[in-house]
Amino acid sequence: MSQMVLGIGDLGASNQPDAEIKTYALGSCIAVVLLDPQTRTVGMVHVALPESKINLIKAKEKPGYFADTGVPLLLQEMARHGCQPKGKGLIIKLAGGAAIMDHNDTFNIGKRNLLAIKKILWSYGLGPRSEDVGGTFSRTVSVSVKTGEVILSSPGRPNWKI
Amino acid sequence: MTTSNQHAEIARAIQAAPLLSPIANQLLQVTARADHEMKEIIDLVKCDSLLTARILRVVNSAAMGLVHQISSVDHAVSYLGERLVVGIAIAECTNEFFGKPLEGYEGESGQLWRHELFTAIASRAVARHARAPLPADLAFTAGLLHDIGKAILSEFLRGTSNELVADIAQGNTTDYLTGEQERVGLDHSEVGFELSQHWKLPESLRQVIRHHHHPDAAEITLRPLVYAVHLGDILAMMGGHGTGSDSMKYHLQQGYTDHFTISKDELALLLLECNEEFRKVESSLASIKET
Numbered sequence: 001m002s003q004m005v006l007g008i009g010d011l012g013a014s015n016q017p018d019a020e021i022k023t024y025a026l027g028s029c030i031a032v033v034l035l036d037p038q039t040r041t042v043g044m045v046h047v048a049l050p051e052s053k054i055n056l057i058k059a060k061e062k063p064g065y066f067a068d069t070g071v072p073l074l075l076q077e078m079a080r081h082g083c084q085p086k087g088k089g090l091i092i093k094l095a096g097g098a099a100i101m102d103h104n105d106t107f108n109i110g111k112r113n114l115l116a117i118k119k120i121l122w123s124y125g126l127g128p129r130s131e132d133v134g135g136t137f138s139r140t141v142s143v144s145v146k147t148g149e150v151i152l153s154s155p156g157r158p159n160w161k162i
Numbered sequence: 163m164t165t166s167n168q169h170a171e172i173a174r175a176i177q178a179a180p181l182l183s184p185i186a187n188q189l190l191q192v193t194a195r196a197d198h199e200m201k202e203i204i205d206l207v208k209c210d211s212l213l214t215a216r217i218l219r220v221v222n223s224a225a226m227g228l229v230h231q232i233s234s235v236d237h238a239v240s241y242l243g244e245r246l247v248v249g250i251a252i253a254e255c256t257n258e259f260f261g262k263p264l265e266g267y268e269g270e271s272g273q274l275w276r277h278e279l280f281t282a283i284a285s286r287a288v289a290r291h292a293r294a295p296l297p298a299d300l301a302f303t304a305g306l307l308h309d310i311g312k313a314i315l316s317e318f319l320r321g322t323s324n325e326l327v328a329d330i331a332q333g334n335t336t337d338y339l340t341g342e343q344e345r346v347g348l349d350h351s352e353v354g355f356e357l358s359q360h361w362k363l364p365e366s367l368r369q370v371i372r373h374h375h376h377p378d379a380a381e382i383t384l385r386p387l388v389y390a391v392h393l394g395d396i397l398a399m400m401g402g403h404g405t406g407s408d409s410m411k412y413h414l415q416q417g418y419t420d421h422f423t424i425s426k427d428e429l430a431l432l433l434l435e436c437n438e439e440f441r442k443v444e445s446s447l448a449s450i451k452e453t
Contacts (some may be wrong), residue, residue: 002245008402008437027400027410028433048401048437058434064432101337102413106426109400109433126388136410137327137390151358155268156407 006031006046009065012094013043014145018089022142026096030133032071032117034089034157035148036083042145043078045070048117049109067116075124087126093162094131096102105149110134130162165347168318172348175314176357183255185210187362189248193303194364203247204239216250217242245286245302246443249279251304252287253447261315266319267312267438269406274312279444280330280403284436291432300389304370307363308391311354311371312405318346323407330411331332338408339375351375378417386421393418400417401437 004012006023012020013034023031023046023106034043052059052066061067073139079085094117114128114133121127132139140153153159182190188206192198207213221238232238238384239247253260253275260275285305289298319326322345329335335344342349355372363371366384370391374382377388398424399409403430424432 006292025404025409027402027404028400029402034344049434051430054427054430055434079297098400100399100410100412100414102416104416106424106429109416111425122247138328138399138404138409154325154407155409162322 004055004098006044008046008048009062009070011043011045011064011070011074011077013074013081015039015041015081016100017146019145020142021145022140024140025140026141027098028096028108028113030067030094030096030110030113030117031094032088032148033075034078034083034087034095035093035143035150036078036081036154037091037136037148038084038089039082040145040148041081041083042143042148043074043081043139044143045074047071047113047117048114050112064153065111071117071120082129090126091148092121092126092128094128094133095139095150095152095156095162098134098135098137098139101136132160132162168250168346169348172318172346172353173316173356173379175317176353176360179314179357179360180256181261181359183251185213186251188249190303190367191364193244193248194242194300195423196297200240203244204236206234207239207247212397213251216248216254219449220246220250220446223446223449225449227443237351239289243299245282246300248299248303249306249443252303255396262313264312264316264405266316266322267408268323269405274309276444277398277403277405278306278309279447280310280398280401280436280440281391281394283394283439283443284397284432285391286403287432287436287439288393288397288422288424289387289390291424291428292390293421293423295439296386299311300315300366301387301394304367304387305394307354307355307358307367308374308395309350309405310357310372311352312393313344315346315348315350315353316373327407327411337375337413341411341424349353358394361396375412375415379416388420389415389421393422393424397436401433401440403440 021044035098052069063073184278239409263271282305283300286298289296289301326341339349358368380388
C-alpha cells in the first residue's frame with residue numbers, strides 16, 4: 001500500500017487502487033475529501049485558514065492552506081486525474097474544524113474554515129454529502145482509494161467512518 | 163490504588179525525574195530577570211563546550227538557511243536569540259523526558275516536545291499583542307516548560323483516556339483538567355508545579371506552569387505572562403499540536419481580553435506565522451539529535 005501523507009496546506013489526489021491519503025491531527029483545520037465514483041479517484045486538501053487575502057504570498061506558495069484557494073486547486077487536481085471539470089459528480093466529505101471549550105468568535109477558526117469551504121463549494125454548485133465537524137477533539141483522516149472509505153480517528157475514541 | 167497512595171507515588175516520580183543541566187538552569191535564572199543582558203547569556207554559553215557545539219550546529223543547520231557559516235559563539239547566540247539558546251539548552255538535557263510517549267494521553271513519542279515547542283512559539287507571538295509590554299522571550303521559555311507535569315502524570319493516567327473522553331463528551335466532567343483530578347487527585351498543572359519546585363525554576367515560570375489553565379489565579383503582576391502561555395497552548399492545540407486525548411478539552415479563559423488585543427484576522431495570521439516558525443525551529447533543533 002502506498003500512503004500519501006498531507007501536512008498543513010498540502011493537497012493531493014490519486015487513482016492508484018492501493019493508495020491511501022492521510023492527514024494527521026486536525027485541530028481547527030478541515031480536511032476536504034473528494035471522491036469520484038466514475039474514475040475511482042480520491043483527493044484531499046488540508047485547509048488551515050478560511051481566506052487567502054490575509055497573506056497572498058503564502059497563498060501563492062501553498063494554495064491548499066486557505067479554503068478559497070485550496071478547494072479550486074484540488075478540483076483542478078481531480079480534473080488532471082480524469083475527473084469531470086468543476087467537480088461534477090464528485091462526492092464531498094468534510095472533517096475537522098474543532099474548537100476549544102468556551103471559545104469566542106475570535107478563537108473559532110474551525111467554524112470560519114467550514115463556512116469558507118462551503119461558500120467556495122457553493123460557487124461551483126457543490127456541497128458535502130457528509131461531514132464530521134466541530135466538537136472539542138482533534139481528528140486524523142484517512143481515505144482508501146480502493147474502498148473510498150473515509151476513516152476518522154481521535155485519541156480516546158474508537159475509529160469511525162463518515 | 164487509593165488517592166493518597168497515588169499522591170505518594172507521584173511525589174516519588176517527581177523526585178526521581180531527571181534534573182535540568184546546570185547550564186540550562188543558570189540560563190533560566192538569568193533570562194527570567196527583567197534586567198538581564200545578552201552578554202550574560204553569551205558568557206554562560208562560553209563556559210559550556212557541549213552547549214557551544216550544539217548552538218553552532220543549530221545555527222549552521224540547513225533549516226537556518228545561512229549563506230556563510232557562523233563560527234563564533236557571540237555571533238551564533240546573537241543570531242539565534244536568547245529564546246532559541248535557552249530552547250537548545252533545555253532540549254539537550256530533556257530529550258528523554260520530553261521525548262517519551264505519553265501513554266496516559268495516548269500521545270506518541272515526541273508529541274509532548276512538539277506541543278511544548280509550538281506553545282513556546284505561539285506564546286511569544288501572542289506576547290506581541292499585549293496591551294502593556296511583555297517580555298516575549300520569557301513567554302517562549304514559559305511555553306516550552308508549561309506542560310512538564312504531563313511527563314510525570316501520564317504514567318498514572320494509563321488506561322483512563324477512553325472513559326475520560328466519554329465523560330467530557332457526555333457532560334459528566336467539565337474538562338480534562340478536572341478529569342485528571344477525579345482520577346488521580348491531582349492535575350498536570352499541579353504536578354508540573356511540584357516538578358518546577360524540584361527543578362528550582364524561577365518563580366515566574368512556576369506560576370505559568372501552575373496556572374496556565376486558570377491564569378486569573380496567578381499573582382497579578384504575572385497574569386499577562388500566564389495568559390500569553392494560556393493562549394499559546396490553545397493555539398498549539400488548534401494547530402494540531404496537542405498531546406493526545408486531552409487536545410481541545412480545556413476552557414478558553416475570556417479574561418485574556420484584559421491583557422491582549424487580538425482580532426480574528428490577527429489570530430489567523432498568528433496561527434500562520436506560528437506554523438511557519440515551528441517548521442523551521444523544529445527542523446533546526448532536530449540537528450541536536452543527530453549528534
